[in-house]
Amino acid sequence: xxxxSWYLILAxxxxxxxxxxxxxxxxxVAILLGIELMLNAVNINLAAFWRYGNVMDMAGQVFAIIxxxxxxxxxxxxxxxxxxxxxxxxxxIADEIDLMKF
Amino acid sequence: xSIELLIWLIPxxxxxxxxxxxxxxNRSKALSHTVAVGAALLSWLxxxxxxxxxxxxxxxxxxxxxxxxxxxxxxxxxLKVGVLVDPLTAATLFFVAWTVLMIFxxxxxxxxxxxxxxxxxxxxxxxxxxTVEAHGHQHTVPSVEPIYSRFFAFIGLFAFGMFILVLxxxxxxxxxxxxxxxxxSYLLIGFWxxxxxxxxxxxxxxxxxxxxxxxxxxxxxxxYSVTGTLSFREIFTEDILQTLAKVPSGxxxxxxxxxxxxLLFIGTVxxxxxxxxxxxxxxxxxxxxxVSAMIHAATMVSAGVYAVIRMFPLLSLxxxxxxIISFIGAFTALFAATIAVAQNDIKRxxxxxxxxxxxxxxxALGIGAYVAAVFHLITHAFxxxxxxxxxxxxxxxxxxxVLHTGNHEVDPQDMFNMGGxxxxxxxxxxxxxxxxxxxxxxxxxxxxxxxxxEILADAFGHGHWWVFGTLAIAAFLTAFYTMRQITLxxxxxxxxxxxxxxxxxxxxxxxxxxxxxxxxxxxxxxGIPEHFPILGGLVPNWIHEFVGGTLAEHPExxxxxxxxxxxxxxxxxxxxxxxxxVYRNVQTPAEDNFQIPLxxxxxxxxELYDFLFVKPAYWFAETFVYKWMDKGLIDGILHVFDPxxxxxxxxxxxxxxxxxxxxxxxxxxxxxxxxxxxKLRAIQTGRIQQYLMYALxxxxxxxxxxxxxxxx
Amino acid sequence: MTGEQIIxxxxxxxTLGSGLMVVTTGNLIHAALWLVSTLFGVxxxxxxxxxxxxxxxxxxVYIGAIAILxxxxxxxxxxxxxxxxxxxxxxxxxxxxxxxxxFGGLYFLLQGWNGLSRTAADIPSGFDAVAELGTALVSPDAxxxxxxxxxxxxxxxxxGAVYVAFNRK
Numbered sequence: 011x012x013x014x015s016w017y018l019i020l021a022x023x024x025x026x027x028x029x030x031x032x033x034x035x036x037x038x039v040a041i042l043l044g045i046e047l048m049l050n051a052v053n054i055n056l057a058a059f060w061r062y063g064n065v066m067d068m069a070g071q072v073f074a075i076i077x078x079x080x081x082x083x084x085x086x087x088x089x090x091x092x093x094x095x096x097x098x099x100x101x102x103i104a105d106e107i108d109l110m111k112f
Numbered sequence: 113x114s115i116e117l118l119i120w121l122i123p124x125x126x127x128x129x130x131x132x133x134x135x136x137x138n139r140s141k142a143l144s145h146t147v148a149v150g151a152a153l154l155s156w157l158x159x160x161x162x163x164x165x166x167x168x169x170x171x172x173x174x175x176x177x178x179x180x181x182x183x184x185x186x187x188x189x190x191l192k193v194g195v196l197v198d199p200l201t202a203a204t205l206f207f208v209a210w211t212v213l214m215i216f217x218x219x220x221x222x223x224x225x226x227x228x229x230x231x232x233x234x235x236x237x238x239x240x241x242x243t244v245e246a247h248g249h250q251h252t253v254p255s256v257e258p259i260y261s262r263f264f265a266f267i268g269l270f271a272f273g274m275f276i277l278v279l280x281x282x283x284x285x286x287x288x289x290x291x292x293x294x295x296x297s298y299l300l301i302g303f304w305x306x307x308x309x310x311x312x313x314x315x316x317x318x319x320x321x322x323x324x325x326x327x328x329x330x331x332x333x334x335x336y337s338v339t340g341t342l343s344f345r346e347i348f349t350e351d352i353l354q355t356l357a358k359v360p361s362g363x364x365x366x367x368x369x370x371x372x373x374x375l376l377f378i379g380t381v382x383x384x385x386x387x388x389x390x391x392x393x394x395x396x397x398x399x400x401x402x403v404s405a406m407i408h409a410a411t412m413v414s415a416g417v418y419a420v421i422r423m424f425p426l427l428s429l430x431x432x433x434x435x436i437i438s439f440i441g442a443f444t445a446l447f448a449a450t451i452a453v454a455q456n457d458i459k460r461x462x463x464x465x466x467x468x469x470x471x472x473x474x475x476a477l478g479i480g481a482y483v484a485a486v487f488h489l490i491t492h493a494f495x496x497x498x499x500x501x502x503x504x505x506x507x508x509x510x511x512x513x514v515l516h517t518g519n520h521e522v523d524p525q526d527m528f529n530m531g532g533x534x535x536x537x538x539x540x541x542x543x544x545x546x547x548x549x550x551x552x553x554x555x556x557x558x559x560x561x562x563x564x565x566e567i568l569a570d571a572f573g574h575g576h577w578w579v580f581g582t583l584a585i586a587a588f589l590t591a592f593y594t595m596r597q598i599t600l601x602x603x604x605x606x607x608x609x610x611x612x613x614x615x616x617x618x619x620x621x622x623x624x625x626x627x628x629x630x631x632x633x634x635x636x637x638x639g640i641p642e643h644f645p646i647l648g649g650l651v652p653n654w655i656h657e658f659v660g661g662t663l664a665e666h667p668e669x670x671x672x673x674x675x676x677x678x679x680x681x682x683x684x685x686x687x688x689x690x691x692x693x694v695y696r697n698v699q700t701p702a703e704d705n706f707q708i709p710l711x712x713x714x715x716x717x718x719e720l721y722d723f724l725f726v727k728p729a730y731w732f733a734e735t736f737v738y739k740w741m742d743k744g745l746i747d748g749i750l751h752v753f754d755p756x757x758x759x760x761x762x763x764x765x766x767x768x769x770x771x772x773x774x775x776x777x778x779x780x781x782x783x784x785x786x787x788x789x790x791k792l793r794a795i796q797t798g799r800i801q802q803y804l805m806y807a808l809x810x811x812x813x814x815x816x817x818x819x820x821x822x823x824x
Numbered sequence: 825m826t827g828e829q830i831i832x833x834x835x836x837x838x839t840l841g842s843g844l845m846v847v848t849t850g851n852l853i854h855a856a857l858w859l860v861s862t863l864f865g866v867x868x869x870x871x872x873x874x875x876x877x878x879x880x881x882x883x884x885v886y887i888g889a890i891a892i893l894x895x896x897x898x899x900x901x902x903x904x905x906x907x908x909x910x911x912x913x914x915x916x917x918x919x920x921x922x923x924x925x926x927f928g929g930l931y932f933l934l935q936g937w938n939g940l941s942r943t944a945a946d947i948p949s950g951f952d953a954v955a956e957l958g959t960a961l962v963s964p965d966a967x968x969x970x971x972x973x974x975x976x977x978x979x980x981x982x983x984g985a986v987y988v989a990f991n992r993k
Contacts, residue, residue, distance in 0.1 A: 011943040012828050012829055012832045012943075013943060014943075015934065016829075016836070017873075018934055019931065019934070020839070020869070022931060022934070023840055023927060024839065024840060024866075025926070025930070026923040026926050026930075027843040027844055027846075027847055027923070028843065028847070029808070029919075029923040029926055030922075030923040031847030032801070032804065033801055033804055033805055033808070033918070033919030033922060033923065034801070034912045034913060034915075034920065035847065035911060036912060036913045037852060037911065038901075039852060039894065039897050039898050039901060040847075040911065043847070043855055043859055046863075046890065046894075047843050047846060047862065050862070050863065053878070053882075054870075057869075057875045057878055060873075060875065061873045061874055061875065062942060065951065066951075066956075068957055068960035068966070068967070069960075069967075071875060071957050071960070072957070072961060074875070075961065075971075075974075076970055078881060078886070079975075079978055081886075082885060082978070082981070083977050083981030085890050085894070086981050086982070086985040089893055089896075090984070090988040090989035091988055092901060093989045094989050096900070096901040097991070100903070102901045104800060104801055105913055105914075108797060110798040111797050112797075112798075801919070802915070805915070805918055805922060808922050809922065812922070812925055812926065812929060815929065823936075
């Protein structure tokens with residue numbers, strides 16, 4: 011029997027890894043990769059809680075479905091932005107896209 | 113309406129006239145004089161009704177018409193003010209109402225109502241004349257007074273003051289009326305304010321009477337402090353009078369009554385132009401003639417005598433005060449008469465004559481001749497008003513001549529420019545003659561004879577020889593200068609072209625003359641003494657009975673004696689004849705032997721006062737107070753403060769305001785904020801990963817804090 | 825240790841390991857491919873959790889669309905075919921620290937919850953998770969509204985992405 015905690019720890023670890031990626035990678039696309047990892051960790055969490063709670067209540071799964079949709083939308087737009095920025099500034103390195111600095 | 117209410121209302125119409133003219137009708141001459149004369153008429157009507165009612169009351173002196181109201185709360189009691197009509201008031205009211213009305217009517221004609229406005233006329237200057245086209249050539253005619261309405265407003269205010277004074281039942285409102293008239297005197301003497309001489313005369317009048325008024329006020333205050341009341345009926349009771357007679361005032365041995373009387377008398381000395389405060393009255397002739405007539409002959413100066421008459425019960429308590437009063441009265445009578453002999457201006461003669469006659473009345477009071485003084489007051493008001501109005505008529509006639517010849521160098525008021533005016537101005541001549549004879553005391557048919565004779569008889573009968581002698585000599589001089597005046601003005605032939613072209617004045621001026629001459633003749637017959645030869649006893653001595661009833665003890669009439677009667681006949685007729693004899697041949701001032709410089713210059717009193725009082729006052733004001741104290745001392749102190757405050761101010765500015773407030777707080781806070789902002793902007797790198805890190809850091813920190821504080 | 829646990833541990837290790845590779849590898853294509861494997865591992869986790877539909881959707885949507893999209897984006901945003909320089913930025917250690925802190929915080933929070941050690945209940949027989957999910961998604965008193973809103977969101981994202989990345993020449 012797998013205790014719930016294992017799933018949650020898995021999700022937490024995956025989330026932290028994704029966080030590290032979002033914070034530390036130079037490439038803008040790589041940052042988005044990290045964000046994807048974080049979203050997946052959230053999904054694992056949701057599914058785990060659905061399974062380990064009331065199975066009849068579909069809220070967990072529905073939430074996970076919605077997260078899917080949101081993640082997809084976000085990736086689409088995000089990558090579109092990155093491509094647009096690349097076309098303009100000819101770079102995808104996040105540190106160089108700093109026009110909004112003081 | 114009750115008689116008391118009517119009495120209250122008598123002073124009201126002239127006051128209303130004043131306000132109405134000033135506020136509303138100032139622009140319309142016709143409306144203004146209508147309001148004023150109408151008001152005088154109403155007051156006259158009220159006065160006549162009150163007089164008639166007063167005549168019918170038995171023993172009016174014991175229960176007069178009176179009415180008073182509580183006015184000023186003084187602790188537990190009230191100071192009451194009100195009206196009082198006792199016999200003295202009724203008799204005074206009679207002549208005041210008549211003379212005021214006559215003078216109001218006269219003023220309409222005097223100020224040339226109906227004449228065109230002069231081209232060069234200016235408000236504040238006497239009217240100059242207007243050119244009109246008539247029968248093909250140009251004519252100068254008298255022009256109407258520019259500030260016509262103002263005159264009527266002022267005399268309305270004056271009449272108000274006089275009525276208040278006459279009708280009041282206490283010293284306070286008497287003094288109020290007194291002061292109102294003083295103000296109007298100032299305003300009216302200085303009516304033609306653009307003339308320097310008029311302005312100076314107005315100030316002189318006001319200042320001189322002020323001196324008297326100050327002492328009078330002191331007297332009133334002292335009286336109040338001793339007795340606690342100012343109401344006549346309350347003062348003139350036995351206990352109060354006895355108290356006043358006994359309480360020593362601590363001043364030169366006078367009793368309280370004596371000192372109060374003396375102080376009040378000094379007010380009269382100022383107001384009635386007695387020596388030594390007589391200097392203002394001749395100069396007051398600068399005002400228009402109706403003013404001279406009303407204020408300085410018939411009413412205001414009479415008010416001074418009225419006040420002394422009113423306070424007679426108080427004054428008679430101290431013999432020293434009475435002696436002083438009689439001395440000043442008699443001295444003034446003689447003194448002024450001697451000056452009048454040497455004056456050439458027709459109005460100046462009358463002015464000194466007024467001073468002299470007032471001296472008569474004052475002397476009469478000083479020797480205790482109460483009824484005689486009142487009698488002479490009333491007759492004098494009538495014939496002196498008549499004489500002044502007559503002189504105004506003469507001057508108008510002469511001015512007509514001046515305008516005709518165009519020679520403005522000729523003084524229309526100088527008697528030596530006149531002559532023969534009896535043919536040109538007959539009404540004026542006959543009325544002036546009547547007035548002049550009344551003044552001289554022409555026997556039997558003039559009022560002045562009866563009243564003057566009464567005074568002389570009283571003086572003789574009670575043994576006041578010095579007063580008798582002085583007054584007799586003064587009577588001689590009075591007749592002398594009066595005849596001089598009449599001779600030079602009316603008799604003989606015109607001495608100048610202007611006199612040849614003189615013209616009689618319109619009815620508004622001659623009618624009052626005629627009415628007043630009736631009184632100048634007839635009023636004497638109400639005071640025929642009982643024991644007078646032949647005529648005595650035919651007509652009751654109404655004056656004696658009626659006015660004498662004002663006093664608590666009815667004064668006894670003096671026994672008849674031939675000596676004062678013969679004396680007065682001699683001086684009156686002798687003076688008149690002598691005057692005519694001397695002056696019928698005098699044509700120029702050079703021929704006039706009586707033009708002694710000492711007399712002409714009024715004994716140099718003006719110069720003396722100027723040296724003693726006026727110049728020191730100016731010096732005090734200009735040099736001492738202004739230059740030394742104000743500019744020197746006070747400004748000097750301020751100038752000392754100037755660098756000190758300046759220094760303090762600069763110090764604070766330099767060492768506190770600028771560095772601390774401006775730099776430290778003001779600029780300093782800005783600098784700090786700027787520096788802080790500069791340092792803080794480093795956070796905003798524009799790099800999202802750094803933003804993320806900051807956000808996460810903050811989130812962890814806050815989460816941990818919340819967890820720690822909320823959940824554990 | 826039961827078989828379930830062992831299987832779970834293997835799958836977890838696989839997923840975490842792939843995840844680590846995603847965020848550390850220098851080559852971006854490799855990172856995208858490692859992402860694919862991570863996503864696959866997550867799908868297996870879903871399967872273990874009896875969320876069959878989720879597992880399939882994970883594979884189809886995430887791996888089949890999103891990961892491909894990532895690869896497209898990587899290719900479109902290269903100047904040349906090689907990656908240049910280090911793939912982590914200057915302050916990567918702060919990021920590492922923060923993520924460790926986050927993990928620690930989450931772990932710590934989890935420790936305080938008592939329901940942590942509960943085990944999975946048995947699924948009742950005849951329970952069709954997919955059918956139930958389908959009903960939940962379209963039934964008016966369940967979650968049809970979020971479902972429809974999600975579709976609107978996707979339309980918006982579609983329009984937005986096209987508009988943002990449109991090449992106006």
